[in-house]
Amino acid sequence: xxxxxxxxxxxxxxxxxxxxxxxxxxxxxxxxxxxxxxxxxxxxxxxxxxxxxxxxxxxxxxxxxxxxxxxxxxxxxxxxxxxxxxxxxxxxxxxxxxxxxxxxxxxxxxxxxxxxxxxxxxxxxxxxxxxxxxxxxxxxxxxxxxxxxxxxxxxxxxxxxxxxxxxxxxxxxxxxxxxxxxxxxxxxxxxxxxxxxxxxxxxxxxxxxxxxxxxxxxxxxxxxxxxxxxxxxxxxxxxxxxxxxxxxxxxxxxxxxxxxxxxxxxxxxxxxxxxxxxxxxxxxxxxxxxxxxxxxxxxxxxxxxxxxxxxxxxxxxxxxxxxxxxxxxxxxxxxxxxxxxxxxxxxxxxxxxxxxxxxxxxxxxxxxxxxxxxxxxxxxxxxxxxxxxxxxxxxxxxxxxxxxxxxxxxxxxxxxxxxxx
Numbered sequence: 001x002x003x004x005x006x007x008x009x010x011x012x013x014x015x016x017x018x019x020x021x022x023x024x025x026x027x028x029x030x031x032x033x034x035x036x037x038x039x040x041x042x043x044x045x046x047x048x049x050x051x052x053x054x055x056x057x058x059x060x061x062x063x064x065x066x067x068x069x070x071x072x073x074x075x076x077x078x079x080x081x082x083x084x085x086x087x088x089x090x091x092x093x094x095x096x097x098x099x100x101x102x103x104x105x106x107x108x109x110x111x112x113x114x115x116x117x118x119x120x121x122x123x124x125x126x127x128x129x130x131x132x133x134x135x136x137x138x139x140x141x142x143x144x145x146x147x148x149x150x151x152x153x154x155x156x157x158x159x160x161x162x163x164x165x166x167x168x169x170x171x172x173x174x175x176x177x178x179x180x181x182x183x184x185x186x187x188x189x190x191x192x193x194x195x196x197x198x199x200x201x202x203x204x205x206x207x208x209x210x211x212x213x214x215x216x217x218x219x220x221x222x223x224x225x226x227x228x229x230x231x232x233x234x235x236x237x238x239x240x241x242x243x244x245x246x247x248x249x250x251x252x253x254x255x256x257x258x259x260x261x262x263x264x265x266x267x268x269x270x271x272x273x274x275x276x277x278x279x280x281x282x283x284x285x286x287x288x289x290x291x292x293x294x295x296x297x298x299x300x301x302x303x304x305x306x307x308x309x310x311x312x313x314x315x316x317x318x319x320x321x322x323x324x325x326x327x328x329x330x331x332x333x334x335x336x337x338x339x340x341x342x343x344x345x346x347x348x349x350x351x352x353x354x355x356x357x358x359x360x361x362x363x364x365x366x367x368x369x370x371x372x373x374x375x376x377x378x379x380x381x382x383x384x385x386x387x388x389x390x391x392x393x394x395x396x397x398x399x400x401x402x403x404x405x406x407x408x409x410x411x412x413x414x415x416x417x418x419x420x421x
Contacts, residue, residue: 006061006064006065009061010065010306010309010310011306013037013309014033014302014305014306014309017032017033017036017037017305017309018032018033018305020036021033021035021036027408028152028407028408029301029304029305030148030152030304030305030307030308030403030407031152031308031403031404031407031408033305033308033309033312034308034309034311034312034403034404035312035404036312037308037309037310037311037312037313038312038313038315038400038404039312040312040313041058041312041313041314041315041316042315044058044316045315045316055316058313058316059316059317062310062313062314062316062317063317065310067310067314067372067375067376067379068375068376068377068379068380070310071307071310071372071373071376072373072376072377072380073258075303075306075307076147076254076264076265076268076373077250077251077254077264077268078250078299078300078303079146079147079300079303079304079307080146080147080171080174080265080268080269080272081246081249081250081268081269081271081272081296082272082296082297082299082300083146083147083150083167083171083272083300084171084268084269084270084271084272084273084276085272085275085276085292085293085296086276086293087164087167087168087171087272087273087276088164088277089273089276089277090277091160091161091164091168092164092168092273094161094164095161095164095165095168097350097353097354098165098169098346098347098350098354099164099165099168099169099172100172101346101349101350102165102169102173102342102343102346103168103169103172103173103176104173104176105346106169106173106342106343106345106346107139107142107143107173107176107177107180107342108180109338109341109342109345110138110142110338110339110341110342111135111138111139111142111180112135112138113138113337113338113341113342114134114137114138114141114142114334114335114338115131115134115135115137115138116134117334117337117338118134118137118138118331118334118394119131119134121327121330121331121334122134122327122390125323125326125327126323127323127327127390128386129386129387129390130188130386130387132184132187132188133188133385133386133387133391135184136181136184136185136188136381136387136391137331137391137394137395138338139177139180139181139184139377140177140181140374140377140378140391140395141331141335141370141374141394141395141398142173142177142335142338142339142342143170143173143174143176143177143178143373143374144166144169144170144173144174144368144369144370145170145174145369145370145371145372145373145374146167146170146171146174146373147304147307147371147372147373148369148370148371148372148402148403148407149166149167149170149367149368149369149371150167150170152369152403152407152410159357159414161357162357162360162363162364162367165360165364166363166364166367166368169364169368170368171269172266172269174265174373175214175215175218175263175265175266175269176215178214178263178265178377179214179215179263181377182214185380185381188381188385189382189385214261214262214263214266215263215266217257217260217262217263218257218262218263218264218265218266218267218270219266219267219270221253221256221257221260221262221267221270222253222257222266222267222268222269222270222271222274223270223271223274225249225252225253225256225267225271226249226253226270226271226272226273226274226275226279227274229245229246229248229249229271229275229279230274230275230278230279230282230283232245233245233246233275233279233283233284233288234282234283237285237288238288239287239288239290239291239292242283242284242288242291242292243291243292243295246275246292246295246296247295249271249275250268250271250272253267253268253271254267254268307371307372308372308403310372311371311372311375311399311400311403314375314396315396315400318392318393318396319389319392319393320393321389321393324389324390324393324394325393325397327390327393327394328393328394328395328396328397328398329397331394331397331398332397332398332401335370335398336365336366339365339368340361340365343361343364343365343368344361344365347360347361347364358417359417362413362417363410363413363414363417366406366409366410366413367406367410367413369402369403369406369407369410370398370399370402370403371399371402371403372399374395374398374399375395375396375399377395378391378392378395378396379392
């Protein structure tokens with residue numbers, strides 16, 4: 001199947017599921033299309049058990065799409081840039097300590113805690129899982145997903161300060177989480193197929209160098225590219241040209257960062273924040289702002305729907321097994337507990353420095369959604385790593401619960417806590 005035909009089929013499926021959800025179900029669009037796609041996928045599983053062979057054709061389609069590459073190398077740049085454009089940098093600055101703490105130390109704490117609890121869980125279930133593989137699961141599941149978070153927060157009517165904390169954290173901890181995951185994956189791969197080795201020649205110096213290049217280098221690339229785009233936009237007054245410049249900025253900094261082994265997600269977030277704030281204030285007229293916003297909102301909506309359709313369909317290639325399924329179900333409260341500890345610890349440390357909204361810890365814990373990025377990272381794990389199928393199963397179940405349950409109930413939690421004395 002040609003690329004155009006494949007993309008056309010996915011767009012047709014996404015449009016059809018969006019229409020069904022809007023016409024008959026009424027869930028938020030992203031959650032609705034994921035739930036319908038998941039139901040169809042489970043239906044195909046059942047049909048396959050009765051001798052129908054439709055499932056094999058859909059699995060073949062999903063393998064051609066390559067979810068991990070499609071999301072991390074294509075969709076993510078546009079979705080992060082679109083989200084960053086609408087984040088007020090002044091609000092971010094006001095919440096810099098809590099956002100910075102959760103996006104760095106919070107990710108590390110959660111990764112270690114999830115790993116420890118996962119090691120205890122798998123041992124209790126009689127599964128032989130190296131601790132390094134438990135750390136891999138902790139690293140890919142600890143960062144909150146900016147795509148899921150920002151898509152659902154738009155409709156949740158959260159207090160502005162809480163929305164800024166959750167959205168800001170999700171924009172930055174994603175890049176940090178990918179760096180941590182990349183280092184751990186290199187260590188696991190360096191130890192051989194089973195991951196029991198010492199990590200090969202990857203020492204502490206190499207790890208620190210990798211982190212510095214990925215984090216600091218990506219920020220330099222994003223801000224430099226954003227400044228150049230800002231100067232170009234300021235020199236013209238034509239929305240066609242300025243929309244094109246914004247598109248070039250998004251794709252250019254992400255590609256450049258990837259080519260020098262830096263962090264594409266962090267680069268595009270920095271560029272989006274600069275254009276969405278300084279560019280919006282000093283380089284764009286109201287007419288240009290309207291067209292730029294409309295363009296990126298449309299890109300955001302289309303790619304979000306496509307992404308959540310794919311998340312719902314990915315159940316067809318997840319290798320569910322008895323103990324793996326049980327481990328995934330138990331992992332849901334373990335991941336939530338780890339999130340609660342990391343958020344609660346950060347809030348406790350900063351409570352003397354600034355005030356927090358009532359029930360902030362509860363809302364930030366429940367609103368820290370996991371999404372397609374976690375699934376994409378899990379799919380990047382080499383097939384010869386002994387715990388790959390277990391990590392995939394656990395990741396997928398946590399993500400489905402996060403989007404389908406937490407995403408649907410975060411608005412209700414906000415309403416309840418707002419009314420609470």
